[in-house]
Amino acid sequence: MSQYRVSGRGRVDTARPVTFTFDGKSYRGAQGDTVASALLANGVHLMGRSFKYHRPRGAIAAGSEEPNALIGTRRGSGRFEPNTRATVQEIWDGLETNSQNKFPSLKFDVGAVNDAAYMLFSAGFYYKTFMWPRSFWDKVYEPFIRAAAGLGVSPIEEDPDTYASRNLHCDVLIVGAGPTGLAAARAAAVEGLRVVLVDENPEAGGTLLSEPQARIDGKAAWDWLAAELEALKALGVKIMTRTTAIAYYHQNMIGLVEKLTDHLPKLPADTPRERLWRVRSKQVVLAQGALEKPLVFHGNDRPGVMLAGSAQTFLNRYGVLVGKRPVILTSHDSAWYAAFDLQDAGAKVQAIVDTRADVDALLQSEARARGIAVKLSHTATATSGRLRVSSLRINPVAGGTVGAAQDIRCDAVLMSGGWTPSLHLFSHTKGSLTWDDDRTTFLPEKTPEDCVIAGASRGLWGIGAALADGAEKGRAVAEALGKTGAQVAYAIEADRPGTGVSHKELPTDLSAGKAKAFVDFQNDVTAKDLRLAVREGMRSIEHVKRYTTNGMATDQGKMSNINGLNIASDALGKKQPQVGLTTFRPPYTPTSFGAFAGYHRGEHFEVTRKTNIDSWAEAKGAVFEPVGQWRRARYFPKPGEDMDTAVRRECAATRASVGIFDASTLGKIEVVGPDAVEFMNRMYTNPWTKLAPGRCRYGLLLGDDGYIRDDGVIGRMTEDRFHVTTTTGGAARVLNMMEDYLQTEWSDLNVWLTSTTEHWSTVALNGPNAAKLLAPFVEGVELTEEAFPHMSCVECTVAGMPARLFRVSFTGEIGFEVNVPAHLGQKLWDILWEAGQQYGITAYGTETMHVLRAEKGYIIVGQDTDGTVTPYDAGMGWAVGKKKPDFVGMRGLARPDLQAKNRKQLVGLLTEDGSKLEEGAQIVFDPKQAIPMTMVGHVTSSYDVGTTDQPIALALVEGGHGKMGETVYIPMPDRTIAAKITATVFVDPENTRLKI
Amino acid sequence: MLLIHCPYCNETLPEVEFAYASEAHIARPTRPSETTDEDWAEFLFMRSNVKGPLYERWRHVHGCGRFFNAVRDTVTDKFLTTYKAGEPRPDLSSLTEGLK
Numbered sequence A: 001m002s003q004y005r006v007s008g009r010g011r012v013d014t015a016r017p018v019t020f021t022f023d024g025k026s027y028r029g030a031q032g033d034t035v036a037s038a039l040l041a042n043g044v045h046l047m048g049r050s051f052k053y054h055r056p057r058g059a060i061a062a063g064s065e066e067p068n069a070l071i072g073t074r075r076g077s078g079r080f081e082p083n084t085r086a087t088v089q090e091i092w093d094g095l096e097t098n099s100q101n102k103f104p105s106l107k108f109d110v111g112a113v114n115d116a117a118y119m120l121f122s123a124g125f126y127y128k129t130f131m132w133p134r135s136f137w138d139k140v141y142e143p144f145i146r147a148a149a150g151l152g153v154s155p156i157e158e159d160p161d162t163y164a165s166r167n168l169h170c171d172v173l174i175v176g177a178g179p180t181g182l183a184a185a186r187a188a189a190v191e192g193l194r195v196v197l198v199d200e201n202p203e204a205g206g207t208l209l210s211e212p213q214a215r216i217d218g219k220a221a222w223d224w225l226a227a228e229l230e231a232l233k234a235l236g237v238k239i240m241t242r243t244t245a246i247a248y249y250h251q252n253m254i255g256l257v258e259k260l261t262d263h264l265p266k267l268p269a270d271t272p273r274e275r276l277w278r279v280r281s282k283q284v285v286l287a288q289g290a291l292e293k294p295l296v297f298h299g300n301d302r303p304g305v306m307l308a309g310s311a312q313t314f315l316n317r318y319g320v321l322v323g324k325r326p327v328i329l330t331s332h333d334s335a336w337y338a339a340f341d342l343q344d345a346g347a348k349v350q351a352i353v354d355t356r357a358d359v360d361a362l363l364q365s366e367a368r369a370r371g372i373a374v375k376l377s378h379t380a381t382a383t384s385g386r387l388r389v390s391s392l393r394i395n396p397v398a399g400g401t402v403g404a405a406q407d408i409r410c411d412a413v414l415m416s417g418g419w420t421p422s423l424h425l426f427s428h429t430k431g432s433l434t435w436d437d438d439r440t441t442f443l444p445e446k447t448p449e450d451c452v453i454a455g456a457s458r459g460l461w462g463i464g465a466a467l468a469d470g471a472e473k474g475r476a477v478a479e480a481l482g483k484t485g486a487q488v489a490y491a492i493e494a495d496r497p498g499t500g501v502s503h504k505e506l507p508t509d510l511s512a513g514k515a516k517a518f519v520d521f522q523n524d525v526t527a528k529d530l531r532l533a534v535r536e537g538m539r540s541i542e543h544v545k546r547y548t549t550n551g552m553a554t555d556q557g558k559m560s561n562i563n564g565l566n567i568a569s570d571a572l573g574k575k576q577p578q579v580g581l582t583t584f585r586p587p588y589t590p591t592s593f594g595a596f597a598g599y600h601r602g603e604h605f606e607v608t609r610k611t612n613i614d615s616w617a618e619a620k621g622a623v624f625e626p627v628g629q630w631r632r633a634r635y636f637p638k639p640g641e642d643m644d645t646a647v648r649r650e651c652a653a654t655r656a657s658v659g660i661f662d663a664s665t666l667g668k669i670e671v672v673g674p675d676a677v678e679f680m681n682r683m684y685t686n687p688w689t690k691l692a693p694g695r696c697r698y699g700l701l702l703g704d705d706g707y708i709r710d711d712g713v714i715g716r717m718t719e720d721r722f723h724v725t726t727t728t729g730g731a732a733r734v735l736n737m738m739e740d741y742l743q744t745e746w747s748d749l750n751v752w753l754t755s756t757t758e759h760w761s762t763v764a765l766n767g768p769n770a771a772k773l774l775a776p777f778v779e780g781v782e783l784t785e786e787a788f789p790h791m792s793c794v795e796c797t798v799a800g801m802p803a804r805l806f807r808v809s810f811t812g813e814i815g816f817e818v819n820v821p822a823h824l825g826q827k828l829w830d831i832l833w834e835a836g837q838q839y840g841i842t843a844y845g846t847e848t849m850h851v852l853r854a855e856k857g858y859i860i861v862g863q864d865t866d867g868t869v870t871p872y873d874a875g876m877g878w879a880v881g882k883k884k885p886d887f888v889g890m891r892g893l894a895r896p897d898l899q900a901k902n903r904k905q906l907v908g909l910l911t912e913d914g915s916k917l918e919e920g921a922q923i924v925f926d927p928k929q930a931i932p933m934t935m936v937g938h939v940t941s942s943y944d945v946g947t948t949d950q951p952i953a954l955a956l957v958e959g960g961h962g963k964m965g966e967t968v969y970i971p972m973p974d975r976t977i978a979a980k981i982t983a984t985v986f987v988d989p990e991n992t993r994l995k996i
Numbered sequence B: 001m002l003l004i005h006c007p008y009c010n011e012t013l014p015e016v017e018f019a020y021a022s023e024a025h026i027a028r029p030t031r032p033s034e035t036t037d038e039d040w041a042e043f044l045f046m047r048s049n050v051k052g053p054l055y056e057r058w059r060h061v062h063g064c065g066r067f068f069n070a071v072r073d074t075v076t077d078k079f080l081t082t083y084k085a086g087e088p089r090p091d092l093s094s095l096t097e098g099l100k
């Protein structure tokens, strides 16, 4: 048996020893221990170093609110997690753990010099210290901040675990399986409601686990608990342990994270590590209890100083005495019971020091009966001991004066500053709070959700009150769900309700300026820091919080909020509700990224849309790029080719003979109906009435603000049917926009819209030999200049397949786009590929497509436009129907700013030195002007791998259309490049190559 | 995640099926070319940005595809009602009466 283990106490199984390591040293604990309880059983209090000052720290609490005892846990390769609370991590044989924030060792830490350099790190030190001199930034401040920032060390290996997620619907979700939650569960379950009861601990019971002395309905607390859990299961209650309610979202959706494997010595096959539950519950009962507050005094962070209620938990739940000679320091009755329990378990309690003058006589006589010295009206002013507390300095306080000090030798200080209701999830619901002067704390008031809060989380202390309130609230939610709801009463004996007072920092006779009286243990914020923040002008608690970082650590101020508020409001001379409380936000406790990501990782992160021809491209060694959710072949390198070489070859081959391109990803929308042409007239800038069936046209889509949104070739298949194409990424957006106008503005129009993107495979042939290659396969139309001129479309048969054939060109060469039913895409491709061999057919990807279109000055919406470009800016005024009464964007184009002279306009650029410009590079007129220069535009597209003699670029330049031939400058880090403004068409401006 | 009632499907469904579509009851002028710059700017840019009940549009994009209107309280994020496009604005006072 370990040194501090008490036989006959606790719920751990000492007959089943468990061996684990902490900082490389092997320790023995018992089945059911946490790392913290097992270390304490071995007399180890020192578990970590603090974040800012690297002060030695031990566990101060016994649960998930623990701010100090953060450890790294390891289970073989890839399974390392930092910042795990030692008070939560259960031990198993072989578990490896280590302490954090220490160098070189936990007992001797160089960073503790920060502690001596205290002045440097006081409130607002981030804002003050790292200001000056400027030259210190790169070499001194930034490396220092980077080294000091954050807790623990991030894992670097890929996480081999899996994470799951599920949905759950129920009538009543109860958060917290203490007496309140148990009673609420029974009240709802007996009414036949579907009840889910969750608790973050490995077992249900809450306070009952720490208070075995209580008797409920004549049974010892633990016997009652065991029987009650069985009874609830029999009633159909789903009880989930190791399950934290991390967040309360809208309309009673609660996020739960269930930990499934972190406590197991062997990982079961096919079991996720954690499971995120999205619960939608008709009613929610919050029964999360209350959290104990520390007292704020100099040295209150020394290992061995801990919360009295937690010491009681370590004893009663884990069978561990946290000290053999503890001293109690309290402002609340509850710590007296901790004293009694420890004394009865064999500890020698040195004294009960209470800040209050007036304490329940019954408690005092119980203390006397046990021979424990009682000191009322006392303050604590210091602790001593290097890595573990060895004495507590106390002073009497009379009439506001602190008297002579006295040292009490001890090996633990068990403190209690009273209790704070756990209002985190209630706050997530946007529930309002009200200040309670008696309890010196905020209590829940109203919430917009279908939610009740019960027990200690609304300020009711004691098991009896918890059971009664839980039963009442359970009955109330059952009633809200249409049940009658029966009254249930519980008979309680040996209950320990109590009262207390809440303090700011305790009075002292020592220099307050030198006091390290911690408020926020995880962020190392002291009472002095808070007062300094107020002195320096912070008035709102939100400002005080950010200036001092109080409550901003991973524990979100579970222990520090009210103490911080008490001190800040004292410093401001205002009442607490006037100073206010900061907002709690999800998650309740730190949550793994894995739990949030769930299944959405690796290939499941996002869907990958593939065309029918995708596997051919893959077999040909294509390099792919994502476009929207599509993966598109970017280029097809031959052995030894890099991208530039491959693209240069693809471009040249297409201009010389014929290239084949998979254009299936183009968005396609079928616009059909008697009013289809009128709809197109209103939607697109172009006039459509006179477009004959069998002809197509380049269409430009604007927003009502007059800016370009999308473009594409649109074919009129028949009088009442348009085949609209959109950009690859814009299809869904365009359809949504069309639906919006059709449904809500022009409900007079008789039109149907259908997304046909995935109904068609589209194979594009481009090049001087395109018609020659395709013609033998086409039935129903002659591919001659006369019968099927440029910008024609027809329904026909291609290689025996039903097809929509378009004669269009995005390259400046003779071009066709053959649409066949999607599943026939590869078949068509194979036939054309085979027949194309005589012409040296070349497959090209999106990169070549981009280069060839840029050489012809065809824009790519989103690359050459940015949401502020009009058709006129883009040099496409010809696409705007001037005689139409209206179209989307027409009125917008008439806005004065869009008519302004010096708008940025799309032009071509040719560099004087023949170098390639960088896309996105800024343009200036005068390269000699002072920095910051006046920027007049930017490069939108730039290529040096095409078929032109020199690199080409497209750019938006202020007043560019009126500056043909003028020189602009592109300043780069190493030099300034001069470029001449040109037209946007670099190849075949007369379009002679389009002719068959 | 919000639950939203589609007045066309007549079902209350998770938010992921829907897409927000800006403020409701802002009709596009029937003859835009005859509007003044001021009126056009009012239509194009100005939104009420209320703190409280807001008339807004949603689209059941992964369901029936219809645009519909809703009244949602921007403070509590609660939907007070949803109704079909083209129906008149519901009276606010009748909607807010029964609220907690």
Ligand SMILES: [Zn+2]
Binding pocket: B006, B007, B008, B009, B010, B060, B063, B064, B065, B066
């Ligand atoms: Zn619907």
